[in-house]
Amino acid sequence: MTTGDKWKLFLTILAVGACLFTLWPTFQFYSLTPAERQKVLQARPAAATSEAERERLQEMEDLREKAIKLGLDLQGGMYLLLEVDTSKLGRAEARNAVDQAIQIIGNRVDQFGVAEPSIARQGENRIMVQLPGLLDQDRAKSLIGATALLEFKLVKTDEQARALYDRIDSYFARKRFGSADTTMPDTLRHAFTSRFLVAAQGGETIALSSEVAAIDSMIAELARDSSFVMEATLAWDSHEDEFQGRTGRRLYPLDKEPLMRGSEVATAQMRLDLDQDRPGAPGVSFTLTTRGGSMFADITGRNVNRSLAIVLDNRVQSAPNILERIPRGQGSITGNFTEEEAQNLAIVLRSGALPAPVRIVEERTVGPSLGQDSIEKGFTAGAAAAIGIVVFMLIYYRLSGAVAVFALVLNIMGLLAAMAAFKATLTLPGLAGIVLTIGMAVDANVLIFERIREELRNKRTVLNAIETGYSRAYRTIIDANVTTLLPAIALMWLGSGPIRGFAVTLTIGLIINVITAVGVSKMIFDAWSLRRKVSSISI
């Protein structure tokens, strides 16, 4: 062996060692049972109670960090592409709004308790959210997409409300019949209020659920007409209720301008003991900032005996009566919440309101059982392909085939190690990429071996045939790999989500392929041929 060969061998062994070291956590992590793995995924060192536990959780988190990550298509989970509606904002504001939205959504997701969420900006005004693992999809979506524009608005007094509804009624009567003739039937004269179950008894305006859409369109009609100036906003209750044995919804006439906004909320908690009338019913208690506290004291002091509506995204959550001045900047929201809704409301209040509405433009959810199924199938397919190829290589090229198989194993190992090191994600198309890498690796060796056979047929010596075979095939292999690499790069550039996973594995695989298929297998041949007098070769 020459010094150069020794160095090559040394470097190869070093590289193999590094690969094994990099892959060790992955091996450990995926040899856990699914239940144990779930536990590791949820490990939060910050939440540990003792030093020993903290250390153990930290270890688990390190393990999770270093193991190859599985894409959502393999482990199940949710992929959302959100679009921030910045149409009503200026240029600089828009840019800011997206950054802010990312931060706020990040906070909300954190509190939702998903392991390894990933949130990233995509393009101008889009945000990609990936939530791996099992979760309540509807809840996740409503939590992430909720604007959470929280406002405190005074409910109009009964007199104000009655005056407003009278004006609305006569507006529609005039618009549709030319005048508000007192001899007209009631339903025509009171086109608006007659749609309510309890017609305009002060602020108590309740509509049957079936009427809500019709009333909404009338409100929209009013809003479109600039000649009708409405000094109030009308907002529905966030929940349906039972009224006289039928389901309906309450409509509130509110002041247009809010007295205070949700930005003044410092913290919020879900609690079960807030409503004295209904003990155990979920609600949200909140604490205001110092500024908010003094504003709140002022507001409540000036409006005793009025109702203050707590409005979230233009839906009234509750409208309690102000009994007295509330000085300490604390308050609560009760209503017809389920525990989950109260929890969600507390989360969005804590993490703040989105600066602009956010829409879901793309959504992909994979159930965990399908993911598990896909992994199993992917590995079955990979194993079947690998076994078929190994058997073929061993039969067709015998000992040389074994060298090729060894190089192939190194190739796959290197590919996986590189993925772990670069923190790349293994997706289902990624598994397909590995299968294709196997194909390319085999091709490289087939090219070399066929060439060597050809040279042997031309009566060259074994050593000469090997040398010529490698040097001639090398050029072809480079060309072949580069031309396959080009589409992979195009995909990496333009592909989205899952496709990119495919392109990444294929690209890494092809690069390693050139090293292992040509370099490592040549080294083995060299080592073998230099040790003895070679007169024949098993190929």
Place this chain on the structure above:
Amino acid sequence: MFQILHGLNVDWMGRRYFAYIISGIMLTASLVSLIVHGGPRYGVDFTGGTLIEAAVRPAPTPEAVRSAVERAGFARAEIQQGIDRPDEFLIRLGVSEAGTDPAPAVEAALRSITSGTQVELLRVETVGPRVGGELRSNAIKAVFLALGLILVYVAARYDWRYSVGAVVALFHDVFISLGVLSILDREVTLTVVAALLTLAGFSINDKVVVFDRIRERKQALRREPPDKVMNMGINETLSRTIITNGTVALSTLALYLFGGDVIHDFSLAMLVGAVVGTYSSLYVASALALELQLWGERSAGRHRTTSSTGTAGSTRRASSTK
């Protein structure tokens, strides 16, 4: 030595007109199918809409699923029963009105088929119409970018004639694969586009190997006519072509058989590509390069036994002097 297809001496180029007819038939069939179907059948990825894959147990009939989904208010839903799993259904819905999320409604509708029906949503994909359009234009860009890069690389490494032959062969392969998908009424999704690009990569890989050998032979046999040189190149690399494409076909067949529904279309596209790609390596690419060369010689008005010599550099020089 265990060998397949060694020492063959097939006159590939002599029969190239026969291949043109075969290619013509395959291309026409693809084109006709695409026209009849009104273009490729784009999946939810590209059109926007919702795809729901659900396991419903006990397995209902597709008609029961259809009427349940229709009752939920989705009149134009497409229902497809799982190929090897009768209790799994693919439900495709068009783009829904803004803001409504069809998945819970469909889930509830499926659950109501019979009392005690178990429903599990395996997969839900919703793509907005605008995003779908963007994904489609990105996919088209990716395909053209990839083909463009290959064209430039092959032209730089070999000869513009080979480059043209190779890229035409790639279009040929991709188009026929699309055609086969269309004939089988399969959807074109993002994954299928990835498969098409990969097969383009594989196919070009194949052609490069053949070109490489042809170039090498040309160097040694300057006096032989170009079609004979090409035949030699193809014959000498034939066993490698068969072995490589065989192993690729084997890999993708494994994916097709064991990979499950999710990569079914991917592996099908790859499988078709591997077969068509092998054929086009033998015929389309080289034959086209040959035609271009012969055409060049005819228009130069004199018969030349060799049009270029040896290395890539001198090949370029030779072609530029014309």
